[in-house]
Amino acid sequence: MFLKITAMNPKRPSIYGCRNLLWLLFFCLANPVHARSADPLVSWNSVASKAAIVKFVTEATKKGGAHYVPPAERIAVFDNDGTLWAEQPFYFQLAFALDRVKALGAQHPEWQDQEPFKSALTGDLKGVIAGGERALLELVMATHAGMTSEEFSRIVKDWLATAKHPKHNRPYTELVYQPMLELLAYLRGKGFKIYIVSGGGIEFMRPWAEKVYGIPPEQIIGSSIKTKFELRDGKPVLVRLAELDFIDDKDGKPVGIQKFIGRRPVAAFGNSDGDLQMLQWTASGDGLRFALLVHHTDGEREFAYDRQSSTGRLDKALDEAAQKNWTVVDMKKDWKRVFPAPKP
């Protein structure tokens, strides 16, 4: 509304500038506001975690209150895998890498006899993982590097348009947590600027995060490989190199937050020990703070895992949450539903 006023023709007499206001006033008088009284977190049961979220947001936005947080400081950071979307039976980005190996296999006959590609080609995930971190890195470099940034974005979008989760048989982008989507919208509506801070690839998330979460590319922080600027026939491109740039996990999360955002968030949301340092960094700032862990307790609707899991292990962070009174979401008890209704 203010934007419209500013943008209007300055030569007209002032009364015309109010025409939009008159319309808005009319609309406002004609339409009751009862829709606004709806619970913004409808998929949450009336539990302690929900109450803690609402209390934090209410205090942060109460002008003149003791815990008021000015809008510019309302920075909230969210892990992605296991916090906003599922991460079992393996990280979705790993599923992408395995599918890419299969798609590229014909161009690489040497992969037939070469690990971790040999295992990847036959869908033998255990064989891939047996190769440890080095094998995973090799997979990532073979599937995520060598193309331009725009080409990679297209490859990710194309994959997401057809790939399906092995257990749920739904597109990966539908395996986002409905209660967390509501939380994102709630925070956004209260003036929070939301960042993803993920161990996953920054350019793997950007092509879909805006559509799925409403989070724009410039608010995505993640792990990255190096890129190189080149002129190809006079046309500038950014080429993705098979060289690690930054690992945005564990100790790397506060480093990534400072690098990209340059100020400390007031709220952090995670689900594993990989998020511990991000929660510590966020929670230890001055003034009002909020730290939350999603605990995967629902083997029926989703997956149940914590201290012993190889993917998304939640052990030290669970202990520290208890010590420091961080909010812990018990997925089975706290959430009315886990995933959104399937799209027709």
Add this chain to the structure above:
Amino acid sequence: MFLKITAMNPKRPSIYGCRNLLWLLFFCLANPVHARSADPLVSWNSVASKAAIVKFVTEATKKGGAHYVPPAERIAVFDNDGTLWAEQPFYFQLAFALDRVKALGAQHPEWQDQEPFKSALTGDLKGVIAGGERALLELVMATHAGMTSEEFSRIVKDWLATAKHPKHNRPYTELVYQPMLELLAYLRGKGFKIYIVSGGGIEFMRPWAEKVYGIPPEQIIGSSIKTKFELRDGKPVLVRLAELDFIDDKDGKPVGIQKFIGRRPVAAFGNSDGDLQMLQWTASGDGLRFALLVHHTDGEREFAYDRQSSTGRLDKALDEAAQKNWTVVDMKKDWKRVFPAPKP
């Protein structure tokens, strides 16, 4: 306005929600809008560069127009040194480093006989520069690393509060270009999101850029050294390490833009060959584009330099601007004033 409506008490009848609107309507009817007809670029003469800026902004924001740019895509990137503030007789960050060497000299008796510190301690800039890039890097590491990120921010602020420019005898933060401040405000008012993309240090700019330019920390991109997350007596800190992380200059600028923003800007503003690739990257995207170079032609009010300068050399980019019809600002002819009036 919409925010207020959303935040109001949902239990009240809807008519109360319109009270703010009524007030605004009253205000609007009572106050003529002539103030809004004021030229947003008052410090610019009526020249081609100003006309090109206004044309670009008008087209970008014209709904339904052939060149309309949706608000989310209105990303504008600005170089800092020589584009938003002065950079002669040397980069201001170099002045900071030299002053820091002097401040730290007592703790480092070994510097008395060791270049580049020996030259720095006596204020012999030529002696420092004679050591080449390696000497400069040594100076930066000795003065920018070893403390926490919060400590460094404080050091920068303290320095800026007292240091003065050798020629103009004014605080460095007053040696910003008034016409560019107006341009930033103009773009911001039209829904552009403005980023600094500078070869200078990211954490050197963040402590003051919001106050001076209105650009928040999360919209600053620059060169960086690595940092490390540590717990000190249980309190998390980020320690600045004497190790290069990223050089955000020349080829590095498009790389930094993709890393931090993840989408291509529609407008880029620079002043030297260090900005050439950023301008190429911005200008070669689809749809409406804008690229501008500030040409330092005013030896009297500021400094005159271009093709032969060691600091802020403008040579190849000036040729390319002519070829590609990029906008070039002739500082002497185009700007009514260079710096803002001194603060009392």
